[in-house]
């Protein structure tokens with residue numbers, strides 16, 4: 001490994017491929033993650049995010065390509081306690097308590113946190129003695145977070161970590177994550193909550209059909225998509241008519257509420273108001289990560305990226 005960035009990387013994925021029968025889940029992913037980066041892995045359902053993470057953790061064997069985690073094989077990095085993971089699949093025995101689960105994890109790694117600290121960081125103390133099987137979905141997620149944290153890993157890999165958490169639990173979770181990353185530790189998380197990526201990630205990697213289609217800061221990803229978004233209530237307008245307006249790249253409607261992604265929002269706005277003078281509640285905004293996501297992952301978007 002001659003490249004010093006790659007040599008010191010937290011994670012390096014090169015030429016990674018994985019198929020399940022006819023399904024080409026991951027098609028040649030290249031990714032180098034520096035220590036200390038907080039990276040959000042985004043993409044629509046079936047984009048290949050979970051499969052990529054499972055290969056990164058050594059849980060799935062790639063058909064081709066190479067994975068290193070802190071210069072080691074994924075299994076070795078995990079065995080050394082360098083990696084903590086929270087995945088969608090797999091759970092814990094329902095009869096065990098959170099304290100027992102986290103205790104079992106801690107016993108495997110010499111440099112682990114105290115069990116009570118991991119439970120506190122994940123906000124689990126109140127139900128630490130309750131059976132895992134009797135907890136709610138969001139509570140189970142917190143226990144899984146405590147189990148991922150307890151080995152005090154340098155890299156956390158989290159697949160949709162806040163799914164099933166309520167608003168307060170999500171806020172607690174991200175506060176704990178901020179504390180964890182302050183020391184320069186690395187996080188890779190997949191999410192469908194784009195606001196979480198926008199707020200917490202230094203870097204966003206967008207996958208679609210098993211490939212990385214965009215990689216950069218939130219600002220850089222948004223800048224990949226030219227233009228602005230016009231939102232307006234447009235009584236009587238058909239979607240096809242809106243899509244044909246000058247300057248409009250793509251459009252969606254919900255009832256009379258229209259959302260137009262525009263390369264030239266000035267031209268689009270003039271034409272919109274000329275055609276439908278009764279349009280109201282009009283706003284024109286720069287691209288958000290969510291807008292960019294919609295445009296970049298649309299099925300005809302392959303040529304734009």
Ligand SMILES: Nc1ncnc2c1ncn2[C@@H]1O[C@H](COP(=O)(O)OP(=O)(O)OP(=O)(O)O)[C@@H](O)[C@H]1O
Nearest residue numbers: 020023024025043044045046047048049050051052
């Ligand atoms: N064990 C498996 N057996 C067969 N097909 C699989 C398996 N795991 C994943 N796939 C397929 O690979 C593709 C990618 O799935 P993956 O779970 O990696 O996507 P994802 O981006 O994580 O999706 P989601 O956002 O829905 O979690 C999908 O078409 C999925 O059906």
